[in-house]
Amino acid sequence: MTEKEVAALLKKYAAGQCTPEEEAFMDKWYADLENRLPDQVFDHSPAAHENIWQRALEKSGDRPSNRKPIYLWAAAAAIAMIIAISIWYFHIPRVTPDTGNTQDLYAYNQANDRPAGRHKAVLTLANGKEVILNDSSTNTIKEQHGVTITKNSKGQLVYTISSGSADTRAAYNTITTPNGGQYEVFLPDGSHVILNAATTLKYPVTFSKRFRQVHLSGEAYFEIRSDASRPFLVISGTQTVKVLGTHFNISCYPHESVTTTLAEGSIQLTNGHLLPKILQPGQQATLTTDNWQVTPVDPSDVISWKDGLFVFRHTPVKSVLQQLCRWYDVEAPDTELPDITFDGEIPRDQPLSELLNVIAENSHVKFKITGRKIIQQ
8 A cells, every 4th residue: 555545545534434345444454563563562552542643644634533433543543654663663773672681691791891991001202211101190200301201190191391491302202092091191382182092192392483293093182272373283194183272182093084073263174185174163074085074063972082971972883882992902893783873871981891781772782792802692
């Protein structure tokens, strides 16, 4: 039966003009529908029937009369809605009723859990010496080129010019966070950078008098100290972000698209063969092969990771797992993942089992923790 035929039949039924054969046809459809759809999809309550009927008639342009009992009204509505309901039930990912398996898997994952990431990183000095930045103790790490490097009690790395004028010779430090690590650094100009997991930031011990330039791989949130005379440049792959002083986030992990999100102020994006792009607050630019794709976003969602929160908004499950793997230092499944999205807000200090359980309860995708791997069930 076509949509037009269904609409015509609904109008006749609402007006009480159905033939006995048409009314019998509708009753049979209702009985068949009850047999086809499971109880959790088909609600037998009169209130639900009335709701479906109202929606169906609104679609056809009519309103229900009081000529027929609610039960029979639902029969006509069932005909109109059967195609939509069937498509929803058989083709759209939905919550799977808990049969006990989810709880069994949750208990198993708890027994094989992975802890959340924490403040840890490795600082590589200009002379090649590596300094482990794990605990929160306060100490002076090094004084080099007129700059004192200190790790404070908050676990932040702070560069302070310790002499009247710092040495401007090129000397670079590199701070690297591993999988399961996050760290903060205050650069020599006072700019604040927060590094997400699996991130490397390379920067000079002292900036030049003409510009301030750093190199990024991974993800970082920047709060740049304003200095109109010295632009701040972030080079990430083939993209360069130029700012004078503002807040923004860059994600540039290997084999993933480079995305830049502006929280406040304005920034300029440049690339070797593209025209410069200016971003406004609330915009995110994704670098493609031939352009920047700019979309509106809520910056607080994008940068929620720095405040200890995973925020997923229609996020593909593949992207969700990429973030979990970096934060919990695990490997993703090597199987093809379903083409579904996930929504949720989950604290980043929870163990991995908690997040996998939330995903299982809100989709039909379940994962098992095996050593340092996540396996799709």
